Amino acid sequence: MAGTHVLFVEDDDVIREATQLALERVGFMVTAIPDGLSGLEAFRARTPDIALLDVMVPGLDGVSLCRRIRDESTVPVIMLSARADSIDVVLGLEAGADDYVTKPFDSAVLVARIRAVLRRFGHAGGLTGDERSGQDEPGGSGGVLTFGDLEVDTDGMEVRRSGEPVALTPTEMRLLLEFSAAPGTVLTRDKLLERVWDYGWGGDTRVVDVHVQRLRTKIGQDRIDTVRGFGYKLKA
Incomplete structure (x- = not known):
């Protein structure tokens, strides 16, 4: 996990600061941004290993930001939504997000979901050595x-x-x-x-x-x- 760079776009100051501290505590490097336009600039300035995007952020909403990121990169994206039954969840996935987490969330759950996405993408930061050596690739024997x-x-x-x-x-x-x-x-x-x-x-x-x-x-x-x-x- 050490060295894994997370772009976190969230406009709520309390959630942003608390989540940043929780992620940094387990070894992630976090760039925390309060709005979508600044988030896009931060993404372009330094491509992260994974992006966490709140759906409702000012300037450029999370769904639109996800779409912009997906136009430029295959970097994994997790959407954060306050409503589990909201159409925002589907819109985020349709825009290219790989997964989503509903708020309020436990930081341990969020960390587990981040690690799961990083494992899927073969990112070493999401795996221990034993996990990497024992990981099976889908799709059979190849060819x-x-x-x-x-x-x-x-x-x-x-x-x-x-x-x-x-x-x-x-x-x-x-x-x-x-x-x-x-x-x-x-x-x-x-x-x-x-x-x-x-x-x-x-x-x-x-x-x-x-x-x-x-x-x-x-x-x-x-x-x-x-x-x-x-x-x-x-x-x-």
Whole structure:
């Protein structure tokens, strides 16, 4: 964790200062910013390892800031929302966020979610040595897998559709690798949360649903089937 740089955009002074202290206490380096426009400037000045963005910040709201970041980078983004049932959660995920945490949150929970995202992205700051050496990569033994006009290079971590490269975020890539490892097999939302999002506990399946939809727009809407009441499967 030492040396991992977190960009934290939050307008509430108390939450911003308390969270910054909690993250620094466990070894993160934190750049804390009170508004979205300054957050974008800070991001461009020094690309962080992960960004924590509150949805409701002045100047440039968190969803718009997430969209700007995603246009420029695949850096992992966690949205912070005060309302678990708010449409803001879905909007943030659709804008390119990898995960979200609802407020009020326990700092230990936030740290655990940050570490889970960093593990997904293969960031050494999120792993101990033992975790890195024992981590399994999704997607089977490697090679180029072909599904119609879709090619998935599991060694080079590249995807092509009709010969053209497809730009995926690391989370979208891990999701596709899970589907590619078992074409035609139904994967439940809970299993995908466990394998892709590293949730050892129950999570919000909206995270899965939005990411599947984002993946469909890139690899073809008809490539992934919804199996109602169960989950999703990649067409063999």
